[in-house]
Amino acid sequence: MNLLPHEVIETASNPEFSVIWLHGLGASGHDFVPIVPQLNLPDSARVRFIFPHAPERPVTVNSGYIMPSWYDIYSMNIERKIDETQILASASCIHQFIDREIERGVKSDRIVLAGFSQGGAVAYQAALTYPKPLAGLLAMSTYFATPTLCELTDANRELTILVQHGTADSVVPESLGKTAVATLTEKGWTAEYRTYRMDHEVCGEQVKDIASWLVHDLGRL
Numbered sequence: 001m002n003l004l005p006h007e008v009i010e011t012a013s014n015p016e017f018s019v020i021w022l023h024g025l026g027a028s029g030h031d032f033v034p035i036v037p038q039l040n041l042p043d044s045a046r047v048r049f050i051f052p053h054a055p056e057r058p059v060t061v062n063s064g065y066i067m068p069s070w071y072d073i074y075s076m077n078i079e080r081k082i083d084e085t086q087i088l089a090s091a092s093c094i095h096q097f098i099d100r101e102i103e104r105g106v107k108s109d110r111i112v113l114a115g116f117s118q119g120g121a122v123a124y125q126a127a128l129t130y131p132k133p134l135a136g137l138l139a140m141s142t143y144f145a146t147p148t149l150c151e152l153t154d155a156n157r158e159l160t161i162l163v164q165h166g167t168a169d170s171v172v173p174e175s176l177g178k179t180a181v182a183t184l185t186e187k188g189w190t191a192e193y194r195t196y197r198m199d200h201e202v203c204g205e206q207v208k209d210i211a212s213w214l215v216h217d218l219g220r221l
Contacts, residue, residue, distance in 0.1 A: 015048035022119025
């Protein structure tokens with residue numbers, strides 16, 4: 001299995017739970033590594049956090065500069081025209097990480113996908129199309145880029161979904177977060193939607209909510 005380069009943090013030996021966390025455009029897997037201790041998870045939690053690095057590629061909206069990117073973005077208008085082939089390929093790469101965790105002994109329903117911004121768009125596609133039940137999907141400051149491309153699987157019809165967005169997001173407008181939730185609802189999912197007084201970023205209150213969601217709402221740790 002040829003996995004993307006990635007960072008790994010384990011809270012204890014022999015993890016029983018995995019969180020695969022995707023960064024945003026121009027960032028790297030290192031970006032969310034510092035969030036692990038901030039979650040203040042219980043000492044009993046045995047979690048493997050995996051932070052993949054997106055491939056480097058030219059990004060049209062950034063004048064064709066080469067940078068870490070899960071897919072090319074052709075325009076930043078509300079329609080968000082993207083390279084659909086690349087986002088599908090990135091979601092397939094995340095499926096490989098899930099497969100590997102299952103091979104290592106973590107049950108599929110103890111695996112969470114999380115993604116920020118562009119990484120969140122990939123997380124939507126990867127989670128909703130995976131053929132085995134997952135524990136949850138965390139979508140942060142992002143949008144559902146592929147509703148017409150998602151070949152939805154019944155395995156994750158009951159997937160627990162938390163969507164978080166900043167009310168002053170200047171990169172991914174909050175309207176796109178609301179649209180994602182509306183689309184999920186139309187397709188039969190139930191998604192919890194939480195907002196924060198922030199721009200395109202992560203805040204302390206949000207981190208506390210993520211920790212609570214992992215421990216209590218998912219009931220896995």
